Amino acid sequence: MQWQADAIVxxxxxxxxxxxxxxxxxxxxxxxxxxxxRPGDTMGKIQIQGKVSVKGSGxxxxxxxxxxxxxxxxxxxxxxxLIWGRxxxxxxxxxxxxxxxAVGPGFPAEFIVHKILSNEx
Numbered sequence: 001m002q003w004q005a006d007a008i009v010x011x012x013x014x015x016x017x018x019x020x021x022x023x024x025x026x027x028x029x030x031x032x033x034x035x036x037x038r039p040g041d042t043m044g045k046i047q048i049q050g051k052v053s054v055k056g057s058g059x060x061x062x063x064x065x066x067x068x069x070x071x072x073x074x075x076x077x078x079x080x081x082l083i084w085g086r087x088x089x090x091x092x093x094x095x096x097x098x099x100x101x102a103v104g105p106g107f108p109a110e111f112i113v114h115k116i117l118s119n120e121x
Contacts, residue, residue: 047117048073049093052083056106064108065094072108073098079113093117 050067052075063075063084075083077096095117100110 045095045097045114047093047095048111049091051089051091052087053089054084065092065111072102073111074108075111075113077112077114079116083113083116087116087119090119092119 048065048067050065050071050073053064053066054061055064055072056062063080065073065075067073075094076099083092083094093116094111094113095115096111096113098109098111102109
């Protein structure tokens with residue numbers, strides 16, 4: 001009788017953590033896929049046009065593209081440094097992907113720049 005109880009305890013201590021770990025892994029993978037499928041989280045490539053500026057107060061400054069409609073986009077990606085150095089206060093057209101929606105003042109939508117299409121003087 002004692003050996004059966006020891007076997008059950010042994011199974012619980014070996015199998016239970018593995019099962020819980022597998023369930024957490026499935027839960028994590030399921031949440032990641034569900035988030036990517038929601039509209040607005042990761043939209044397809046789009047083009048936006050606006051004026052480039054640096055907003056925020058140090059050390060929390062960010063590169064921003066402000067459109068004529070009043071929407072702001074926080075620019076991210078490999079071309080961000082080039083835009084920061086060369087296109088400030090200029091109106092440009094960018095192609096890329098919106099990865100986050102705007103949350104409120106000071107937290108604009110995030111736009112990953114894939115291509116600089118044009119700059120207008």
